[in-house]
Amino acid sequence: MRLAMIGLGRMGGNIARRLMLGNHEIVAFDRDDGAVAELVSEGATGADSLEDVVARLNTPRIFWVMLPAGGPTQDTVDRLIELAAPGDIIIDGGNSFYKDDITRAAAAREKQIHYVDVGTSGGVWGLDRGYCMMIGGDKETVDLLDPIFDTLAPGYGTIPRTPGRDTTDDRAERGYIHAGPNGAGHFVKMVHNGIEYGLMQAYAEGFDILKGKASEKLPAEERYDINLPDVAEVWRRGSVISSWLLDLCAIGLARDSMLEQFTGRVADSGEGRWTIDAAMEEAVPANVLTAALFARYRSRVDATFGDKLLSAMRFGFGGHVEMPQ
Amino acid sequence: MRLAMIGLGRMGGNIARRLMLGNHEIVAFDRDDGAVAELVSEGATGADSLEDVVARLNTPRIFWVMLPAGGPTQDTVDRLIELAAPGDIIIDGGNSFYKDDITRAAAAREKQIHYVDVGTSGGVWGLDRGYCMMIGGDKETVDLLDPIFDTLAPGYGTIPRTPGRDTTDDRAERGYIHAGPNGAGHFVKMVHNGIEYGLMQAYAEGFDILKGKASEKLPAEERYDINLPDVAEVWRRGSVISSWLLDLCAIGLARDSMLEQFTGRVADSGEGRWTIDAAMEEAVPANVLTAALFARYRSRVDATFGDKLLSAMRFGFGGHVEMPQ
Amino acid sequence: MRLAMIGLGRMGGNIARRLMLGNHEIVAFDRDDGAVAELVSEGATGADSLEDVVARLNTPRIFWVMLPAGGPTQDTVDRLIELAAPGDIIIDGGNSFYKDDITRAAAAREKQIHYVDVGTSGGVWGLDRGYCMMIGGDKETVDLLDPIFDTLAPGYGTIPRTPGRDTTDDRAERGYIHAGPNGAGHFVKMVHNGIEYGLMQAYAEGFDILKGKASEKLPAEERYDINLPDVAEVWRRGSVISSWLLDLCAIGLARDSMLEQFTGRVADSGEGRWTIDAAMEEAVPANVLTAALFARYRSRVDATFGDKLLSAMRFGFGGHVEMPQ
């Protein structure tokens, strides 16, 4: 199929490449001319404005927007709704908040433009491994786009099939699902990221406990100096907790068992927080996912004001009133 | 009554003072001669060894041990069991682990010596306010010691009576209870401290959220620069969350609304951890008490190894493999 | 002063009463004619519609809206903005979300109407104890309303003064504060409720651990059958964790130590959740407040789907694949 890729960053560029490898035609656009030129050199058609993008596509036009969530995506979608014709399709493949999808889809619908939200997992490995996609939108549009998703998805690969699955719809087994109406794609992707936070924190705490076992505060006979790279490696083999994230732990620890290049200040993106919001809207307890998010918040400050208040209270009942300093 | 106070630190010294104010006779002993001398100047009889303590009491002797939990208390109790005669009473008024009480009481019982564990709350304010006491031991011994507990306890004071209480035993209303057999006193005190951690952390998080509301990362119209000393103060008046710990918050914030004399590194003593152990033995979920304890652990390190591992994983799937530094 | 009380439920009715006791004049309105009649019998002027309320006040009119948050409050405020004249004042004394205050105040401002948000704590005890109030709005309006707040607040009472306070503004000591611009009043009240959840859960977990200590699964010598009403009572006396909420625990346990009239299904209102939202917006870790909220969610379901999924996984690696039932 012929479609535009708007936003040629790490994700957008590689998605475009994988599509071209699958014989789709890409109209490439980015604010950065160099990114456009690079993709043109690999076979894409370049565009120098959204208007130009529109001109270089046939109806129904397909626009894949792959930009940072929030302002950049919103502005571009707004502009595309103005430029597009009835029947055209706007795909938001970024990390948008699913409620924004609902709003945007309604705005697009007023102009008979179709909107599809695609939560995309795979990171920099996606070009080779394929992208895991969770898709929201109306059935006809999602079906029409199937050749695109089929190309981007990992496919069956070497992953053993799950016993007992009903096989009338094998898209999930090939790496993509039609999750539901607008927003559902990003919603499922959002929960994916929420789970990701929880899984990561579980490994983090476990390795922290392993490392802490060498502490000189412990009795000598209960102290172990454990080889963490080896532990990560061995758990990849036949243990219950093998996973792709554990593979990444093993890679990181093999490179530097002390992880000294990292400060321990950990960023978070919106999905973790939105997942907790969703849990609260549904009244679902989500202690693990929340604790994982809060651990990142905590990692980014030296001391909290709350910690100081604890000390102030202890100071109050502990009897050092005379000596505030 | 006549009894020995062994350990004249901040707690032991004041307990002895409050007892003397109530016309009890104190035989005072401490490794620090100065502490003994000070108490002697206030009317106590000094002793210069445990043997001397024993000699200066009449049977049945009453020893109140008020020493740091662990080794100091254990060594002293062991020695007292050797020195004491059948019928004598050893009181551990410190912060011992309740399972140690069970062991010690059994050892004492073999020599027909009575053992009583007293969890004591009140801190430096106890001399004036009185001490809240939770007592474990056999009924006869606890009853025999009643004049001591009666003196130490706050008494009815001005605290409004709880409607609907059965009044045959009014000891709880006067500030002490016989919680059960040996260990029960320290067990109840331990849970008291576990709750204390949870309460403190609830205030800490709340004030942290109030303070964070001035952050420049928030939209200007949603930003408030809230007067924290005033908030603590107003909540003392008719709010649902008024408490003694809130009073201490108000005192601390009135002194310095930024709490700058505190580093934010918060200590913990054994009770918080033992409370979680008890919860796990009983299979009782205790998310709040545990989170409160862990917040203190976290406050004492700049970065956890786990945080660094999160970064290593993010680095792994985020595509910066080529640039570890 | 003369003002309207709109909404004569438990809170609104008593606030009106306390104001009349302080010689303010109340125009009383409620959908329920009986509630109006009752207040009229106590000295209020009745009104039978918002228009009637408007007619019965002098400019600048003061409307105190005391209705359920959300629709009822929003509809009434919207209507009052239509009916009011420049200079009039609308007070929302309910439990509104603070961001709604910001929106409403902006709408009112366009018509030169002043909007004041008042977070009110005190529950059914407020008529006697007074109400703790956290107020958001512009300084002139809040100052103008001072006689009202002064009457409603608890006043100094018998609560000991906090040492070290700067006394130029003693409103906090009398039980109310001007927390900041619009929304700040409800924001501070919201955090108050968030803290309240955390405090309550800390007590809940502690008493759960005390109760669980009688479990027959524990070794006999480590089992205690603890008198919970006595524990709650004794902790009210000189302990570190005394509080008004503990007083309520003591009342509840004195009435029935097994709490058998309660199912254990616990409701939550919006403030707990909004507090977590605020924490996430500020990137403040709030593990305790969140765990307290989630405990309530969990209390309202028999089993979570997540629990079942745990069993499904255990079933998967535990070797019972052949026997799903």
Next chain:
Amino acid sequence: MRLAMIGLGRMGGNIARRLMLGNHEIVAFDRDDGAVAELVSEGATGADSLEDVVARLNTPRIFWVMLPAGGPTQDTVDRLIELAAPGDIIIDGGNSFYKDDITRAAAAREKQIHYVDVGTSGGVWGLDRGYCMMIGGDKETVDLLDPIFDTLAPGYGTIPRTPGRDTTDDRAERGYIHAGPNGAGHFVKMVHNGIEYGLMQAYAEGFDILKGKASEKLPAEERYDINLPDVAEVWRRGSVISSWLLDLCAIGLARDSMLEQFTGRVADSGEGRWTIDAAMEEAVPANVLTAALFARYRSRVDATFGDKLLSAMRFGFGGHVEMPQ
């Protein structure tokens, strides 16, 4: 090598089988004669008592104990220490608490008997996939047993190698490690299980949030009826959160998307709790692992006493004092 397998349950039986497939000789013993007979039919030598086991091995004898942790393992190890000769080796391959290993190894050492603790992961899949093993003990003994571990381990298999590993010791890549001195093997396995709890709970909460998104309490346009088996399946393909546990989720959900055969009451074994104990001993915050454990505790009760106490407090400040029922 020739060794005894003591305990022929699901784990012990299959370990023996995998060893025999690797041309080791097994002396098989179990209280259940049928289990012995079955293994004899597959080529093992049967024994009918521990004495008989001893008689049927050559020195240095190797005893692999594969029994439930606690009493059964302790009794057998105690008896083997009595029966064994200097130089013999006792392997505990079960789920013992690592501090018990330290004690037992010391007892064995007094008789010049070697003790080795092996944490074994792999469950019922181990016979085919191989067992992931974490080993504690002295180097000479662990080296001597290498042919056994080599046979049991999964080997390189098809798992991609971790880039950047130092390859002088490739045991971790073949599926087993010498973790350290006695206890270290079970300690690493214990943390493995702690992490397992955290990972499982992260998936559980995520799927709970997905499922809850169909709730009728949500606005219609924000409601999704998500196909959970498809989500689990698609996440197995190229997503960041693919793992063996996710494979198990997919299997379970494919079998029954409602998981109706499960009650939602989830058991836990000692490792989860011991992991939290270790975290507390090291002062390592472990909010996620703890929340995962507590979720299981909570799953096993209908209502907690703590929940009821929350209601009692709400009742206290909410104004229904007159109507306890």
